Amino acid sequence: MENLKALSFELRKNVIDMIVEGKGGHIGGDMSVMDALVTLYFSQMNIRPENQEDEDRDRFVMSKGHSVESLYAVLAKKGFFPMEEVIANFSKFGSKYIGHPNNKLPGIEMNSGSLGHGLPVCVGMALAGKMNHRNYRVYTIMGDGELAEGSVWEGAMAASHYKLDNLCAVVDRNRLQISGNTENVMSHDSQIERWSSFGWHVINVENGNDIDALNQAFEEAKKTKNQPSVIIANTIKGFGSSVMENKANWHHKVPTQEEYTQIMKDLEARREAYLHE
Amino acid sequence: MNKIPNRQVICEVLMEKAKEDKEIVVLCSDSRGSASLTPYADAFPEQFVEIGIAEQNLVSISAGLAKCGKKSYAASPACFLSTRSYEQCKVDVAYSNTNVKLIGISGGISYGALGMSHHSAQDIAALSAIPNMRVYIPSDRHQTRKLIEHLLLDEKPAYIRVGRNAVEDVYSEENCPFEMDKATIVNNPSDQADVAIIACGEMVKPAQDAAGILEKEGICAIVIDMYCVKPLDTKTIVDTANRVNAIVTIEEHAPFGGLGSMVSQVVASNCPKKVINLALPDEPVITGTSIEVFDYYGLNAEGIAKTVRELS
Secondary structure, eight states, X not given: OOOHHHHHHHHHHHHHHHHHHHTOOOHHHHHHHHHHHHHIIIIIOOOOGGGTTOTTSOEEEESSGGGHHHHHHHHHHHTSSOHHHHHHHTTOTTOSSOSSOOTXXXXXXXXXXXXXXXXXXXHHHHHHHHHTTOOOOEEEEEESXXXXXXXXXXXXXXXXXXXOTTXXXXXXXXXXXXXXXXXXXXXXXXHHHHHHHTTOEEEEESOTTOHHHHHHHHHHHHHOOSSOEEEEEEOOTTTTOTTTTTOGGGSSOOOOHHHXXXXXXXXXXXXXXXHTO | OOOOOHHHHHHHHXXXXXXXXXXXXXXXXXXXXXXXXXXXXXXXXXXXXXXOSOHHHHHHHHHHHHHTTOEEEEEEEHHHHHHTTHHHIIIXXXXXXXXXXXXXXSOBTTTGGGOGGGOBSSHHHHHHTSTTOEEEOOOSHHHHHHHHHHHTTOOSOEEEEOOSSOOOOXXXXXXXXXXXXXXXXXXXXXXXXXEEEEEOGGGHHHHHHHHHHHXXXXXXXXXXXXXXXXXXXXXXXXXXXXXXXXXXXXXXXXXXXXXXXXXXXXXXXXXXXXXXXXXXXXXXXXXXXXXXXXXXXXXXXXXXXXXXXHHO
């Protein structure tokens, strides 16, 4: 199996190139969520270009649609479209690679961008799986700031009501949003209690940037019956370079030339380190 | 007088089809009674999903189901469906192009005295403005049946508004001409008509009756049932406008962005003629049953006839 930890840093470099080329992108959240995406697409889900029409494929909805650059990098690596094409065209005039997921592109199930939609949509997908006696699983990744949307909790309520154990949500708990620390904007601590009280099986992953830990969490979710699972992935926003890590102003920022050089150097160093692990 | 409301007809058609088509799923938001869906829910529990009072969830879940091959029929009061879940209609249904049919029940001012929170006088404007969303407002039970039968054959998003109360028939079981996305000409007196009345939904019957009143006075009126508000049948509008001196539109909707606005746009661009728009006022409507409210604002046969007389 490919060295996924090294891969996650290679893909982060692709994301940085995308954002620099497209002159914009949600860079901080891209970096925090990358490991969950890599784990899902390269370890967990049975989804690839060859089976994208298969009724038994696993389903994924990027609820935090603004981290589309990470999703593009992962989907390109999976072979859904060429990486060079995304990097060259991201966000440019007339491009099909727009700043939020669009299902006119292969590999993308649903359009998102407006927060609080992914989980309820996945409830529908999981419900269809139960109705049709299909074995596919349904995954979504939400941001932690997104949890202030009331529609998330409408979906959470329905998922446990219908005992959707084929549904697994991930919260990219990077603790930062546009206005600053999530706890100052709208507090989200007590995640475990909140989701538990809605009838969910909660899996807290201390290091949400650790692919091994994430894989274990997804395996635990698969074994959980009669209730949906949520993985609270405690991540670092901007993970991979000290230039960006834990800095709220890197929510949406284009690196300067100097910053770009440093970020790429940092990411490459980590990639190299994992390659020889 | 007909006793069967259009919502009940929708339930009947869905029950007939759900027997053969197991992909049909009906969802409601604690609205199975008000949508006349109780017989369906009892007969097809495996093809019915109760969402509770959560219209945003209703629409998103419908979209998720549709994305996995289901034919989703989401029934909820039009007032909530068209505004509370507007963004879900826009993103999860229209933009994501999912096979969801949004059934707005008790539309317009059906809920009468319950007040503005329960009125959907903005739904035509709101839903029509969304790319890839179709908007249908059938007039009577016969047309409603034909419309739903046709919608079951396609896989595209649509919003359908029906009223709460039974309305008088415009058509009959034997004589209900229907072509998808083409307006129905209800009254077509001669090549030399004086005026055209273009209506949708519950206003078609008063338009038909107004033509009868006017005929006795020697005024010839063409009556058009524009059940397909979007895609609007512009050809019928232009062809008709070319035959008359003026047009009156009438709808159970706010005065902006509805059928009247759309017809006026088409006429102004293609064949300028005078167009009078009859609609609800730009204010919370007076308290009363829908019939009392319609009468108060002149949204009835006599009101239409009076408007036409004043044209000449």
